[in-house]
Amino acid sequence: MPKNFSIKIKRYDPGTGKIWFETHKVPADPKLTILDAVRAINEGKQASVSHRSSCQMGICGSCGAIVNGKPVLMCSTFCKDLKTPITIEPLKNFPIVKDLVVDTDNAMDKMREALPYTTYATSKSKSASKQTPRQLNRIKETSQCIKCMLCYSACPIFGLDKEFIGPAAIATGWRYNKDTRDKITNKRMDSLTSKDGVWKCSFIGECSNVCPKSVDPAGAIQKMKVMGVLHSAKSIVKRKKK
Numbered sequence: 001m002p003k004n005f006s007i008k009i010k011r012y013d014p015g016t017g018k019i020w021f022e023t024h025k026v027p028a029d030p031k032l033t034i035l036d037a038v039r040a041i042n043e044g045k046q047a048s049v050s051h052r053s054s055c056q057m058g059i060c061g062s063c064g065a066i067v068n069g070k071p072v073l074m075c076s077t078f079c080k081d082l083k084t085p086i087t088i089e090p091l092k093n094f095p096i097v098k099d100l101v102v103d104t105d106n107a108m109d110k111m112r113e114a115l116p117y118t119t120y121a122t123s124k125s126k127s128a129s130k131q132t133p134r135q136l137n138r139i140k141e142t143s144q145c146i147k148c149m150l151c152y153s154a155c156p157i158f159g160l161d162k163e164f165i166g167p168a169a170i171a172t173g174w175r176y177n178k179d180t181r182d183k184i185t186n187k188r189m190d191s192l193t194s195k196d197g198v199w200k201c202s203f204i205g206e207c208s209n210v211c212p213k214s215v216d217p218a219g220a221i222q223k224m225k226v227m228g229v230l231h232s233a234k235s236i237v238k239r240k241k242k
Contacts, residue, residue, distance in 0.1 A: 001028050001030065001080060002028050002084070003027070003028055004025040004026060004027055004028055005025070005026045005027075005028050005032065005037060005079045005084060005086060006023060006024075006025060006084045006085035006086065007023065007024045007025070007026055007037050007038075007041065007079075007085065007086050007088065008021055008022070008023045008085045008086065008087045008088070009021065009022050009023075009024070009038070009041070009047070009049055009087075009088045009089075009099070009100075010087075010088065010089040010090065010099075010100075011047075011049070011099050012090070012096045012098055012099055013098070014096075014097065014098050021087075022047055023085060024041045024046050024047065026040050026041065026079075027040075028079070028080075029079075030078075030080050031078070032078065032079045032080070033074060033075055033076070033077060033078055033079065034065070034067055034072070034074040034075075034077045034078075034079060034086070034088060035051075035053055035056065035063050035074035035075040036079075037079055037086070038051055038074065038088065038100070049099050049100060050097075050098040050099035050100060050101045051063065051065070051074075051099060051100040051101060052100070052101055053074070053075060055075075056075045057075065058073050058075055058076040058146075058212060059146060060146065061073065061146035061147050061148030061149070061212075062148075063075050064091050064148050064149055064150050064153065065088055065089065065090060065091060065100050066087075066088070066089040066090065066091060066092060066153070067082065067086065067087070067088055067089075068082055068083065068086060068087055069087070070210065071091060071092070071150040071151075071153040071154050071210045072150070072210070072212070073148060073150070073212050074088075076212060088100065090102050091104075091149060091150070091152075091153040092153045092154075092159065093152055093153050093155070093158055093159045093162075094106070094107070094149070094152070094153065104149050104152075106162055107149050107152045107158075107166055107168070107169075108147070110164075110165045110166045110168075110169040111147065111168060111169050111172060113165055113169060113191050114165070114169040114170065114172045114173035114176075114188065114191065114192060115173070115176065115184060115187065115188045115191065116172045116173075116175075116176060117176070118176055118179055118181050118182040118183065118184070119182070119183040119184055129181045131180060131181070135180045138178045139175045139176075139178050139179055141214070141215060141216060142171050142172065142174055142175035142178075142215055142216075142217075142220055143175055144213040144214070144215050145168055145171060145172060145175075145213065145215050145217075146212070146213060147168065148212060149168070150210045150211065150212065151166070151167040151168050151206075151207035151208075151210060151211055151217050152166050152167065152168065152207075153210075154206040154207055154209065154210045155167055155204075155206060155207050156204060156206065157200055157201060157202060157204075161196075161200065163196040164196055164200045164201075165191075165192065165194075165196055165197050165198070165200075167201070167207035167217035167218065167221060168207075168215075168217060169192075170192060170197070170198055170201070170217065170220060170221050170224050171215055171216075171217035171220040171221070173188055173189075173191075173192045173224065174220040174221075174223060174224050174227075175220075176188065177189070177224075177227065186231070189227065189228065189231040192224060192228065193228040193231060193232065197228075198221055198224045198225055198228055199225070199228070201221045201225075203218060203221070203222065204218075205218040206218075207221075
């Protein structure tokens with residue numbers, strides 16, 4: 001292991017519009033994460049790099065960045081595992097606010113379009129809404145999404161078309177559609193199968209490759225397409241009956 005890690009950070013000043021790279025040296029440590037390195041640079045007054053972070057445990061999803069060309073969580077990525085110089089850039093496909101901070105409002109709005117809730121939560125019934133272990137296992141994988149937006153940064157379709165609802169939103173929609181307690185599946189499917197919905201996905205699979213929680217949004221999207229076909233067929237039959 002070298003004595004120092006060479007860290008190359010992409011900077012952006014919204015006041016002047018200037019974009020540039022800065023290279024810094026950080027003392028090597030086998031436990032040093034990318035987030036630790038950025039903080040060390042700031043604390044050493046070498047720079048004042050704007051970034052987001054909270055839990056430092058790979059749970060909150062707020063510290064996403066492009067590290068050596070790949071979307072990752074900075075708190076879960078160790079410097080010793082990377083080739084130097086280590087290049088850190090803001091997530092792609094989002095407007096840059098400053099340095100490593102990006103505006104993810106568009107993707108968050110897409111998550112809301114997936115109606116990430118079930119009606120049982122507002123039910124007036126006082127009885128418990130129970131699920132069997134088998135029923136829970138059906139939604140357990142897609143329930144792990146932490147809204148880190150790495151999949152949106154990796155998605156070439158979202159990069160070209162910001163109207164695309166996106167991988168995390170579709171995976172979230174799948175999770176609630178398969179929840180046995182859900183009562184608004186049809187309403188959710190109308191949103192997920194719209195012109196900007198699931199059909200725009202070309203199944204490149206990068207969203208699953210970068211997911212830090214192994215949610216496999218690419219797989220959920222393909223399952224949602226099957227569900228979408230059935231939903232569309234039922235809608236056509238209902239219209240003909242009327």
